[in-house]
Amino acid sequence: MSALPGVKALVFDVFGTVVDWRNGVARDARTFLLRHGRADIDPHAFADAWRKRYQPAMEEVRSGRRPFTRLDVLHRENLNHVLRDHGIDPDGSAPEELEWLNRAWHRLDPWPDTIPGLIRLRARHFLAPLSNGNILLLANMAKRAGLPWDAVLGAEAAQAYKPQPEAYLRTAEILALAPGEVALVAAHNGDLAAARKAGLKTAFVLRPTEHGPAQTTDLRAEQDWETVASSFEDLAERLGC
The missing domain is CATH 1.10.150.240 (Putative phosphatase; domain 2)
Incomplete structure (x- = not known):
């Protein structure tokens, strides 16, 4: 049983969520x-x-x-x-x-759980970044790190930067999906709040050292996101992957 029923695509914040x-x-x-x-x-x-x-x-x-x-x-x-x-x-x-x-x-490195988690998630979902990064940046990062995206979407595709609603809505449109068929995976409560407002489903993944050992932000889920996970592999478990 998936914590995100009806979701066909998982789109990911990248800086901090996917990579360090x-x-x-x-x-x-x-x-x-x-x-x-x-x-x-x-x-x-x-x-x-x-x-x-x-x-x-x-x-x-x-x-x-x-x-x-x-x-x-x-x-x-x-x-x-x-x-x-x-x-x-x-x-x-x-x-x-x-x-x-x-x-x-x-040239950023993925967190240790990123690639094994993405491989499991990809078995049942379409995966793509929903990042403020540009396409070349995200493609180079994926090629170097081995990130198994099904498509590389960058901010040029939406012509908008998060948390503008267009960043989320145009990404869903590009994927030919309704917003509710797409879930944003992110380590940032603010990003998830904007995605939810645009109609996307939400998955919070904890990254407690993104800003270093003294991090004070995003140390917990601040809303009732559809699912909350400690890692990408934990997320895969929660989605039945």
Whole structure:
């Protein structure tokens, strides 16, 4: 018996839910910072500072103050700001070096339960990302990590950034499904709340170290989501996979 009866497709938040963005970005930031003689900068703090600019950059698009702009471009602009904030002039680095660091977001590692859980879930559901990442980013990530998506959908497909309702509704439309036949799997209560408001079903998966050992957010399900799981493999159990 499935905790999500009638759901045909599972769509996934990616950054934090599917992959460990913080340690992945810090790993490549450490390489860059050491190359520039800046061993004094904590690479995890650098990753946190870069991520902190993520929502404000997307809000420029969501508000209509800026046309839709893919996340790779927003990340690259944010990287320049973060480098300057840490006393590093981005103009002093080769463009290809900055592009390599910007693509740290393409090289993120999945959580240990991600791939075995996805393989089980895929036996009974169509799987795709519903992420603010762009298609190339998500495709490169999947190719490197072996994520078994049935389709790679990025924010360009919806031309909207979560939590705009269009991000959820257009994804369901692309899959030729009613919103109630789609469930969002996410480690973020806010994302799930927006998905539910758009008519999607919801599955909360706990990721208590997404923001590091001192994480204070999303440590529990804050609403009565259709299902709550401790991992993707636990989710597979709850969905009868």
